[in-house]
Amino acid sequence: MNCxxxxxxxxxxxxxxxxxxxxxxxxxxxxxxxxxxxxxxxMGMKSTAGVMATQLSPVDLTGLKPGDEGSLQYNAxxxxxxxxxxxxxxxxxAYILKVNPDQTVTFLVDDLYPDDPxxxxxxxxxxxxxxxxxxxxxxxxxxxxxxxxxxxGSFMTAYAPIDDALQGSTGxxxxxxxxxxxxxxxxxxxxxxxxxxxxxxxxxxLAVGAIFWFGGSRRDDEKKA
Amino acid sequence: MKHKYLILLIVLAxxxxxxxxxxxxxxxxxxxxxxxxxxxxxxTTEPTTAPTVxxxxTTEPTTVPTTVPPTxxxxxxxxxxxxxxxxxxxxxxxxxxxxxxxxxxxxxxxxxVYFDGSPQGTISGGILSVAVxxxxxxxxxxSASKSGYVTGSTSLPHMPQSNEHVAVYITLNPVPTQTTVxxxxxGAIYAQSSPAGAAIYMNGNFQGYSxxxxxxxxxxxYSMKASxxxxxxxxxxxxxxxxxxxxxxPTLQPxxxxxxxxxxxxxxxxxxxxxIYVDGNYQGKAPMTVTLYPxxxxxxxxxxxxxxxxxxxxxxxxxxxxxxxIMTPAVYGTVSITSLPGASVFMDSNAQGTIPPSGxxxxxxxxxxxxxxxxxxxxxxxxxxxxxxxxxxxNPINAPLTPVGPxxxxxxxxxxxxxxxxxxxxxxxxxxxxxxYTPATLNGIPxxxxxxxxxxxxxxxxxxTASVTAGQVTPLAISxxxxxxxxxxxxxxxxxxxxxxxxxxxxxxxxxRLQP
Numbered sequence: 051m052n053c054x055x056x057x058x059x060x061x062x063x064x065x066x067x068x069x070x071x072x073x074x075x076x077x078x079x080x081x082x083x084x085x086x087x088x089x090x091x092x093m094g095m096k097s098t099a100g101v102m103a104t105q106l107s108p109v110d111l112t113g114l115k116p117g118d119e120g121s122l123q124y125n126a127x128x129x130x131x132x133x134x135x136x137x138x139x140x141x142x143x144a145y146i147l148k149v150n151p152d153q154t155v156t157f158l159v160d161d162l163y164p165d166d167p168x169x170x171x172x173x174x175x176x177x178x179x180x181x182x183x184x185x186x187x188x189x190x191x192x193x194x195x196x197x198x199x200x201x202x203g204s205f206m207t208a209y210a211p212i213d214d215a216l217q218g219s220t221g222x223x224x225x226x227x228x229x230x231x232x233x234x235x236x237x238x239x240x241x242x243x244x245x246x247x248x249x250x251x252x253x254x255x256l257a258v259g260a261i262f263w264f265g266g267s268r269r270d271d272e273k274k275a
Numbered sequence: 276m277k278h279k280y281l282i283l284l285i286v287l288a289x290x291x292x293x294x295x296x297x298x299x300x301x302x303x304x305x306x307x308x309x310x311x312x313x314x315x316x317x318x319t320t321e322p323t324t325a326p327t328v329x330x331x332x333t334t335e336p337t338t339v340p341t342t343v344p345p346t347x348x349x350x351x352x353x354x355x356x357x358x359x360x361x362x363x364x365x366x367x368x369x370x371x372x373x374x375x376x377x378x379x380x381x382x383x384x385x386x387x388v389y390f391d392g393s394p395q396g397t398i399s400g401g402i403l404s405v406a407v408x409x410x411x412x413x414x415x416x417x418s419a420s421k422s423g424y425v426t427g428s429t430s431l432p433h434m435p436q437s438n439e440h441v442a443v444y445i446t447l448n449p450v451p452t453q454t455t456v457x458x459x460x461x462g463a464i465y466a467q468s469s470p471a472g473a474a475i476y477m478n479g480n481f482q483g484y485s486x487x488x489x490x491x492x493x494x495x496x497y498s499m500k501a502s503x504x505x506x507x508x509x510x511x512x513x514x515x516x517x518x519x520x521x522x523x524x525p526t527l528q529p530x531x532x533x534x535x536x537x538x539x540x541x542x543x544x545x546x547x548x549x550x551i552y553v554d555g556n557y558q559g560k561a562p563m564t565v566t567l568y569p570x571x572x573x574x575x576x577x578x579x580x581x582x583x584x585x586x587x588x589x590x591x592x593x594x595x596x597x598x599x600x601i602m603t604p605a606v607y608g609t610v611s612i613t614s615l616p617g618a619s620v621f622m623d624s625n626a627q628g629t630i631p632p633s634g635x636x637x638x639x640x641x642x643x644x645x646x647x648x649x650x651x652x653x654x655x656x657x658x659x660x661x662x663x664x665x666x667x668x669x670n671p672i673n674a675p676l677t678p679v680g681p682x683x684x685x686x687x688x689x690x691x692x693x694x695x696x697x698x699x700x701x702x703x704x705x706x707x708x709x710x711x712y713t714p715a716t717l718n719g720i721p722x723x724x725x726x727x728x729x730x731x732x733x734x735x736x737x738x739x740t741a742s743v744t745a746g747q748v749t750p751l752a753i754s755x756x757x758x759x760x761x762x763x764x765x766x767x768x769x770x771x772x773x774x775x776x777x778x779x780x781x782x783x784x785x786x787x788r789l790q791p
Contacts, residue, residue, distance in 0.1 A: 136702065136709055139732045149478060153495050165712070182496060182512055188479035189500035189510035211479055221502075223479025260780055 076250025095208035103210035108224035131161035197233030204233035375435025462515035473503035536592035606666035618652035690743035691718035
């Protein structure tokens with residue numbers, strides 16, 4: 051009787067240990083997977099924005115003022131932005147922001163304007179995206195910390211400075227290029243660790259089942275002996 | 276004993292008789308109206324401009340109205356506790372034809388009330404009631420003032436009739452105090468990098484070299500960057516508070532080593548200032564040092580009036596090599612131009628003469644290289660082209676001139692596509708060139724076959740070859756198919772895991788059962 055009780059206790063303790071170990075490892079793998087996917091997506095967005103920003107010159111933007119939407123100069127920049135972002139279908143929008151001396155952030159060029167004047171940002175419209183990300187982009191490429199929502203939708207956005215070196219300065223930033231990716235796409239892409247959870251759960255069930263199965267067989271053998 | 280009852284009856288009778296009197300003279304209950312004696316102006320012996328009918332002053336107390344105005348406008352501030360309202364009746368100097376009252380309600384106790392600029396008393400308990408004669412000097416403006424408040428005034432609707440109360444309401448507002456907005460105090464940022472000497476940028480603009488103080492900054496967040504050659508730039512947000520100096524102490528980390536080693540080639544030319552091309556890319560003017568990855572690189576130096584200098588240099592890692600290009604004068608070639616006799620010939624915008632009657636003009640000693648030739652003749656269209664003149668050979672140029680005439684009707688050599696798709700908004704590519712979004716009418720497409728590609732997010736790319744007929748628009752209606760949902764691929768599928776587990780269990784059971 052005592053021997054049977056002790057054996058049952060060992061089986062239960064072993065099962066709990068197995069559940070804890072496999073569960074911890076599964077969660078660790080799941081979190082690592084998601085973090086890695088997020089970092090990969092963010093790095094990709096930053097790189098894309100950075101490369102696109104190098105293709106823009108402040109010369110193309112100088113002199114744009116409210117009301118110039120649809121002008122030849124504006125359309126030329128918008129077309130350039132559209133051409134660049136057409137390399138990736140996930141980029142929904144490319145636009146240029148200007149950080150003013152009073153720290154306000156306003157739109158300068160929106161590549162959607164030629165096709166959708168009503169649904170796109172006008173020159174001088176204040177951006178409601180998280181400002182710190184945009185301010186940081188004055189110093190180098192950056193990306194939103196997390197998806198955010200404005201009146202235009204929910205996005206993850208990468209930013210990169212448009213250098214005015216072509217104007218003979220010492221590498222000052224003239225404006226900030228931004229590219230939007232749908233927040234839903236971003237979350238779908240960075241949440242693919244479900245298979246890990248399923249695998250961990252199945253492993254847990256199999257391991258616990260094996261423990262009880264072999265434990266029961268051993269007791270039978272001992273009884274027979 | 277009878278006397279006692281008799282005495283008791285008498286006492287009771289006396290008490291019964293005394294009770295009504297006691298009730299009449301009893302204390303005033305809170306609900307009773309308070310009767311205040313009227314302030315009486317003593318009669319004066321001096322003649323007054325009294326009205327025709329003069330009511331002699333009386334020494335009898337004047338009974339004030341027994342009803343207090345039931346409603347008070349909300350604009351008059353009501354005290355929280357029910358005040359004991361003291362009605363003061365002031366008899367004006369000219370009183371006649373009975374009495375009326377002007378009740379002035381005001382939200383500020385102590386405010387002085389004026390009738391047409393003449394003080395009448397002060398507000399107490401939110402009201403001042405002044406008795407006036409209906410036939411006396413009419414009052415038109417009632418005003419109230421008090422130090423610290425803006426004087427308020429209102430018109431009297433009408434003079435009260437005898438025993439009538441006319442209420443006026445005046446609200447006094449405090450004199451607005453000028454709120455002085457303190458000036459926004461600026462802050463500053465002190466930047467000191469480690470190592471020192473880094474270029475400091477604020478909001479993307481170069482400020483100077485570390486250490487540096489950036490003064491006069493409005494409170495807020497600023498994007499700071501420290502950049503130093505050989506080190507990875509540091510960027511971060513610094514918050515500036517009013518009147519404080521925020522610090523920015525970036526510690527720069529050495530840049531990771533370059534992925535590949537490089538070597539250098541110092542290029543000189545004789546004479547100087549030859550243009551240097553390496554692997555076809557312009558680098559600058561000699562002399563200069565070019566940094567290149569290890570391996571073979573093609574150098575070409577050009578200088579006007581000299582022949583191009585070409586050399587292949589094998590660059591070794593971490594070494595410097597010298598390349599001295601001795602430029603030799605250009606070798607000349609000969610150009611033979613066939614065109615309309617009499618036409619003028621220009622080379623690089625310089626006149627070279629006219630085509631002789633033979634129709635062939637020969638130019639000697641033309642430096643080798645590219646030259647722009649232009650041939651013009653009156654009544655003919657201009658001919659212009661760039662010709663590469665090879666040295667030491669005769670370079671033939673055939674330049675037929677076409678007469679200028681009325682423009683013939685152009686025969687359209689192009690056509691177009693009219694593309695619609697389901698869904699709309701698909702990207703349209705013609706021969707792999709982006710042309711727009713559906714629905715789209717694309718004109719100016721050369722006649723012939725073209726590859727048409729439609730792309731739309733989450734739909735399968737649609738590609739086809741379609742023909743364009745000159746002068747016609749070819750319609751294309753394309754229905755795109757949704758892309759199948761990609762299946763997640765995992766290196767270790769659950770089924771394989773389950774199979775492996777089952778296998779392990781089976782092996783275990785078998786080993787147990789087969790034990791002797």
